Amino acid sequence: MGHTRSAxxxxxxxxxxxxxxxxxxxxxxxxxxxxxxxxxxxxxKSFKLFDEGRRRHDRGEDVVVAAxxxxxxxxxxxxxxxxxxxxxxxxxxxxxxxxxxxxARHPQVCLIDGLAYDxxxxxxxxxxxxxxxxxxxxxISVITTINLEYIAEQQEFVRSVxxxxxxxxxxxxxxxxxxxxxxxxxxxxxxxxxxxQQLSLLRQRALLLAxxxxxxxxxxxxxxxxxxxxxxxxxxxASGSSGSGSGGAAGPAAGPSSSSGVGSTWGTQERILxxxxxxxxxxxxxxxxxxxxxxxxxxxxxxxVMQDSLTEEDKMALERNATLARAQLAQVDVLEGRDPVATIxxxxxxxxxxxxxxxxxxxxxxxxxxxxxPLDQLIRDAEGIDVRVFPH
Amino acid sequence: xxxETKRGRLKVFLGYAAGVGKTYQMLTExxxxxxxxxxxxxxxxxxxxxPDTIALSHGLETIPRKALEYRGARFEEMDxxxxxxxxxxxxxxxxxxxxxxxxxxxxxxxxxxxALLDAGIDVLTTMNVQHLESLNxxxxxxxxxxxxxTIPDWVVKQADEVVMVDLTPQALMNRLKRxxxxxxxxxxxxxxxxxRESTLAALRELAIRQTAYSVESRHLDEQEAPVDAAPxxxxxERLLLVITPDPSSAALIRRGRRVADYLxxxxxxxYVSPPGRRGAxxxxxxxxxxxxxxxxxxxxxxxxxxxxxxxxxxxxQRLERHLAFARGLQIDTRILxxxxxxxxxxxxxxxxxxxxxxxxxxxxxxxxxxxxxxxMAAWFRTGLVERLVNLARDMQVTIVADRSxxxxxx
Numbered sequence: 001m002g003h004t005r006s007a008x009x010x011x012x013x014x015x016x017x018x019x020x021x022x023x024x025x026x027x028x029x030x031x032x033x034x035x036x037x038x039x040x041x042x043x044x045k046s047f048k049l050f051d052e053g054r055r056r057h058d059r060g061e062d063v064v065v066a067a068x069x070x071x072x073x074x075x076x077x078x079x080x081x082x083x084x085x086x087x088x089x090x091x092x093x094x095x096x097x098x099x100x101x102x103x104a105r106h107p108q109v110c111l112i113d114g115l116a117y118d119x120x121x122x123x124x125x126x127x128x129x130x131x132x133x134x135x136x137x138x139x140i141s142v143i144t145t146i147n148l149e150y151i152a153e154q155q156e157f158v159r160s161v162x163x164x165x166x167x168x169x170x171x172x173x174x175x176x177x178x179x180x181x182x183x184x185x186x187x188x189x190x191x192x193x194x195x196x197q198q199l200s201l202l203r204q205r206a207l208l209l210a211x212x213x214x215x216x217x218x219x220x221x222x223x224x225x226x227x228x229x230x231x232x233x234x235x236x237x238a239s240g241s242s243g244s245g246s247g248g249a250a251g252p253a254a255g256p257s258s259s260s261g262v263g264s265t266w267g268t269q270e271r272i273l274x275x276x277x278x279x280x281x282x283x284x285x286x287x288x289x290x291x292x293x294x295x296x297x298x299x300x301x302x303x304x305v306m307q308d309s310l311t312e313e314d315k316m317a318l319e320r321n322a323t324l325a326r327a328q329l330a331q332v333d334v335l336e337g338r339d340p341v342a343t344i345x346x347x348x349x350x351x352x353x354x355x356x357x358x359x360x361x362x363x364x365x366x367x368x369x370x371x372x373x374p375l376d377q378l379i380r381d382a383e384g385i386d387v388r389v390f391p392h
Numbered sequence: 393x394x395x396e397t398k399r400g401r402l403k404v405f406l407g408y409a410a411g412v413g414k415t416y417q418m419l420t421e422x423x424x425x426x427x428x429x430x431x432x433x434x435x436x437x438x439x440x441x442x443p444d445t446i447a448l449s450h451g452l453e454t455i456p457r458k459a460l461e462y463r464g465a466r467f468e469e470m471d472x473x474x475x476x477x478x479x480x481x482x483x484x485x486x487x488x489x490x491x492x493x494x495x496x497x498x499x500x501x502x503x504x505x506x507a508l509l510d511a512g513i514d515v516l517t518t519m520n521v522q523h524l525e526s527l528n529x530x531x532x533x534x535x536x537x538x539x540x541x542t543i544p545d546w547v548v549k550q551a552d553e554v555v556m557v558d559l560t561p562q563a564l565m566n567r568l569k570r571x572x573x574x575x576x577x578x579x580x581x582x583x584x585x586x587x588r589e590s591t592l593a594a595l596r597e598l599a600i601r602q603t604a605y606s607v608e609s610r611h612l613d614e615q616e617a618p619v620d621a622a623p624x625x626x627x628x629e630r631l632l633l634v635i636t637p638d639p640s641s642a643a644l645i646r647r648g649r650r651v652a653d654y655l656x657x658x659x660x661x662x663y664v665s666p667p668g669r670r671g672a673x674x675x676x677x678x679x680x681x682x683x684x685x686x687x688x689x690x691x692x693x694x695x696x697x698x699x700x701x702x703x704x705x706x707x708x709q710r711l712e713r714h715l716a717f718a719r720g721l722q723i724d725t726r727i728l729x730x731x732x733x734x735x736x737x738x739x740x741x742x743x744x745x746x747x748x749x750x751x752x753x754x755x756x757x758x759x760x761x762x763x764x765x766x767x768m769a770a771w772f773r774t775g776l777v778e779r780l781v782n783l784a785r786d787m788q789v790t791i792v793a794d795r796s797x798x799x800x801x802x
Contacts, residue, residue, distance in 0.1 A: 034560075180563070183600060185556040187403075193614075200611045207556065207604035211597050218593040269597070288788075295654045297601065360785065376778060379762060379791045384533065386647070388757075388790040389781050 031141035033132070034180040035115070038147050039206035040199055043186040045145040046072075046113050050079045052143060053111045057083050064107040066097050067128075069114055083111075091120045097131045099124055102140065109141045116150035118168045129170045145184075148206040151175055161201045176213050183210045208297050215269050219352075270298030273353040274330065275344055277304065278314035280359030282321035285390050289357055290328040298354075302330040303347055305340040341377045348385055355386045400509040403553040404488060405518045406603055408595035409587065410440070411573035412559040414518035415486055419448040421516060422484050426452065435483040435508070435515075436470035436501075442572065452484070460493050467493040472504040475513070482514040489523035489543040502547050518557075521599035524548060525721060526650035529643045531598075535591045545653060546722050549609070556603040561592035605654070612656070629657035632755040633723065634746055634780075636663065637707035640761040641714045644792050648759045649721045651790075657756070661718045662749060663711060664728045664742045743779035750787060757788045 038045045046069060057063040065085040072080065086102055088095035096119050102110060117128040125131050132142050149158045153172040155165040175181065183206065188199035274289045276282045286302060293300040302325035304318050325332045337343030348356055358378060379387050407414040415437060425432045434454040439446045455478055458471035469492050475483055485508070490501040498504050505515050522531045525542040532538045548554070559567075568579045568587055633648040635641040645661065652659035703711060715725045730745030750758055760777055781789050 180560040182560055183556050183558040185558065185603060187553045187555060197611065197614070200607050204604045204607045204611070207600050207607065210558075211600040211604065214593055214597040214600065218590060218597060221590055221593065269601070292655070295656075297604065355790075360781070375781070379777065382791075382793065384793045386790055386793050388788055390788055391785045 029139055031110075031136040031139050032180070033136055033141070033178040034143045034182070035175060035178045036143070036145045036182050036184050037175070037206055037210055038145065038184040039202040040147060040149075040188065042189070043184050045147075045184045046076055048182070048184050049111055049113055049143060049145050050076050050083075053083055053109065054079050056109055062108040064102070064105065064110050066102055066110045067095065067112040067114060070095075091123065094118075094120045096120070096123055097128060097135075099131050099134055102135060103138050106138070107140060109143060110135055112142055112144040115144045115146040116166070116168045116170050127168075127170070129174050133174075146170060146175065148202055148209065151209075154205065154209070157205060158202065161198050172209075175209075176216070178213075181210055181213050183207060211269075211297075269352075270296035270355065271351060271353045272298060272300050272355045272357060273344075273348050273351070274300070274302040274325065274357045275304070275359075276302055276318065276321045276325065277359060278310065278317040278321075280321075281390060282359075283324055285357045285359060286321075286325055286328045286330065288390070289330070292355070300328060300330040301333070301347075301351060301353065302328075303333045303335055303344065305343050306334055306336045307340070341374050341381065344378065345381055345385075348382070353385055355388060356382060357388050357390060359390045397510075397512040400512050400514040401552040402505070402509055402514070402550065403516050403555065404548060404551045405516070405557050406554050406599055407518070407520050407557045407559075408522070408599040409520060409564060409592060411564055411567050412557055414520075414557045415440075415445050416448060417555075417557050418484060418486070418516050418518055419445065419452070422452055422482070423448070425482055430482055431480045432482040432484065433475070433478060433480040435472075435475045435485045437484060437486040440573075441575070444572075453480075460495055462493045462495055469493060469496050470501065470504055472497065472507055475508060476511055479511065480513060482516065483508050485515055485517045488517040488519040488548075489541050491541055500543070502543055506547075519543065519548070520595075521602050522595055524602065526646045526653070527598060527602075528646055531595070534594050537591070544721050545649060549606070549653070551606070554603055554606040556600055558596070558600070561589050561596060564592060565589065609653075609656075629655050629757065630753065630755045631655075631657050631659045632746070632750050632753070632758050633659065633661040633718070634664065634758065634760040635661050635711075635714050635718065635725075636761075637703060637710040637714070638761070639710070640794050642717060643794065644759060644761045645714065645718050645721065645723065647792050649723060651759075659722075660724045660726065660753060660755070661715075662726045662728050662746060663715065664730055664745055739776045739779050742776055743783050746780060747784045750784065755787060757790055758784055759790050759792055761792050761794060 036045045036048050050065075053063045053065065063083050065080055065083050067088050068080060084107070086098055086105060089098050090096075095117065097112065112128070112132060115129055115132065119126055119128060119131070125134070132144060135142055148154050149162075149166055150169055151172050152169040155169060158165040185203070185207065188196055188203065190196050190199060270293065272289045272293050274282070274285045276285075282302075286300075289300050289302070292298075302322070304321070310318070322332050322334075333347070335343050335347060337346075344356070347353075356378070358375065360375070375389065405414045405418045419437070422432050422434070432452065434449060434452050436457065437445075437449055437454075439449070455471055455474050457468040458474070460467050460469060470485060485501065485505055488502055488505065492498060492501060492504070498507070505517060508515050521527065522535075522537065522539045523541055523543050524545055526545045528539060528542055564573075565583065565587060567573050568583055571579055573579060574582055629652075631648055631652045633644055635644060648661075649659060651657070718725050726749070728745045728749055730741040746758065749755075758780065760780060762777060777791060
């Protein structure tokens with residue numbers, strides 16, 4: 001996979017330009033999706049949702065309430081009444097959003113309290129979030145609410161904490177694709193210590209999920225606005241290239257073009273890069289890398305730089321290390337470049353790395369190849385990135 | 393107040409910019425409390441000329457502020473003594489990281505808040521994530537904003553609750569454009585400078601992560617409490633920061649503190665008196681690090697005038713500032729005197745002193761900066777980092793990036 005693509009490439013490519021224009025046009029026609037994300041019921045999502053609806057209504061936007069929770073808290077009733085309402089149709093005791101009526105009425109904004117509902121068989125769509133998709137396609141903006149436990153990819157975690165998880169779920173990709181996601185945060189209110197512990201785990205998880213969404217949006221935004229299209233990090237992560245290095249796929253060619261400095265601008269999440277060499281104590285570095293990444297809720301990368309001088313034995317050692325790295329859930333990449341240090345730093349910059357882990361023997365392995373000691377060179381040139389040297 | 397007074401509870405409403413709704417949410421909660429019959433007063437709140445917020449302050453008892461004169465101008469601060477005399481159950485105190493005008497009884501508002509907490513008063517307060525001391529360089533690096541008013545992390549860590557007040561950057565920018573946050577002329581300048589979408593998104597992400605971190609660390613505190621009490625409990629990581637008069641040390645201290653917090657590690661700092669000078673000489677034995685039993689031992693000589701003699705007045709002042717800064721972040725500081733007491737100290741001696749101290753104190757990671765500036769502590773260029781890396785082969789050595797200079801971006 002090509003990791004580096006310069007800005008000029010995409011600027012010159014008329015088809016890419018056309019695709020961009022089409023995407024922009026499509027998104028202009030589409031409604032916006034905004035999601036209030038909570039970690040438990042009672043944190044105030046409904047209040048935030050309808051409060052925002054009321055504010056927009058007061059500013060003159062055409063707002064319609066399309067779904068409420070079965071029980072409406074007394075504080076919210078008056079707020080809801082101040083807006084137009086197109087109630088759900090009750091089908092076999094299950095509330096279903098009235099999509100045809102909503103599309104015909106075509107408000108600017110539609111409020112839907114509770115995204116994770118399954119529609120009864122025979123409905124227009126099997127799930128409520130698919131109804132929402134149709135509304136957005138039709139150019140109606142939707143503001144909605146969801147709790148962590150209703151996100152499909154979070155179910156395993158929720159079950160490990162609570163011992164159970166609800167059956168009705170929404171795919172995480174749908175949440176991540178929202179134009180805006182807002183955290184509704186409040187300390188858990190509970191009488192039992194156990195429940196408080198459980199809730200704080202869910203709360204933390206919801207916050208981290210939101211942070212990851214923000215991080216991705218930020219990267220996309222920076223890539224879009226810096227003319228740095230198709231940047232390595234976005235491309236690498238979007239296609240889930242974790243483990244792609246197994247077959248010795250060539251990474252970026254070392255070159256000065258990719259160290260555009262964009263990488264240093266996001267820097268809100270810790271990203272750790274473990275540099276593996278045949279004889280480095282990769283296991284210790286990877287283990288520490290994983291632990292550090294977990295503590296910071298950051299990401300772990302592991303690379304090695306292919307060298308002509310490697311023996312068969314070296315290559316086997318590297319392959320073993322790559323396996324270890326994948327076991328630690330690192331994104332593994334094999335790089336090629338005549339200057340190992342420059343290659344490492346190029347990779348680090350284009351992936352927004354904040355800490356580089358190296359072993360002592362970086363020195364020995366490459367000493368013969370380059371002037372000076374590579375470790376010193378790495379330390380000297382790793383501007384803006386911490387370098388952690390591991391004992392051998 | 394009797395000694396049995398129970399310390400008040402502290403709740404922090406955390407945001408990432410002016411206008412996200414911290415004060416609004418805090419006042420909403422104060423009204424809720426009042427409705428439940430809780431005795432709540434406003435100790436200090438910053439109206440920022442926002443009608444919504446001002447309206448919310450109505451109906452709550454407000455303790456009048458105290459006016460102070462400084463250099464001919466009039467300033468108003470919280471009247472902490474008056475709040476203490478009034479002694480409500482809960483006090484609302486806006487802008488936690490605020491620095492009081494000179495002449496106030498306390499330097500920082502968080503110190504005023506501590507006085508209230510000590511007296512058993514619960515406090516609701518607000519702050520933005522960028523005011524956290526340990527994030528100062530990171531914020532500067534990723535946003536170009538150097539925040540002057542900071543608050544030590546441990547102060548925020550002591551909060552019983554940190555609540556994220558979230559608003560998307562898009563919504564915040566709309567608020568700005570509508571003139572909700574600042575008057576039109578200021579709003580325009582703000583949108584062009586601080587309030588760029590990427591800046592706001594980066595700060596917002598930091599605030600969300602910070603909240604998650606505070607939830608997690610409270611959770612772990614509760615789980616770890618009994619474990620720590622047990623003898624021979626799991627070995628903790630220990631960080632040792634090597635500080636110098638060089639300005640890069642401030643960033644080193646912040647970064648080290650942050651990493652230590654996240655790793656739940658202990659954090660120590662040393663200064664090694666420079667080579668090219670006489671060793672410690674009289675008074676400190678032979679100057680070799682020596683063990684002083686468990687805990688932080690070594691050749692530490694606090695506030696010894698001897699050790700700082702080799703520095704210029706300027707360097708000395710800077711070093712003392714760094715040592716005080718580290719102590720303010722609850723980092724144990726020590727001064728090491730390398731060498732054999734006589735003769736010149738060289739980088740090898742300095743490295744050896746650091747590593748010996750580190751071993752005696754069960755340090756697992758040494759943090760050091762690359763020194764770039766010439767003239768100052770030039771001896772570091774003689775290879776202390778390299779020697780340290782070579783010598784400390786039984787521990788990790790982290791060369792901390794210089795985050796005090798910002799690369800030109802975009």
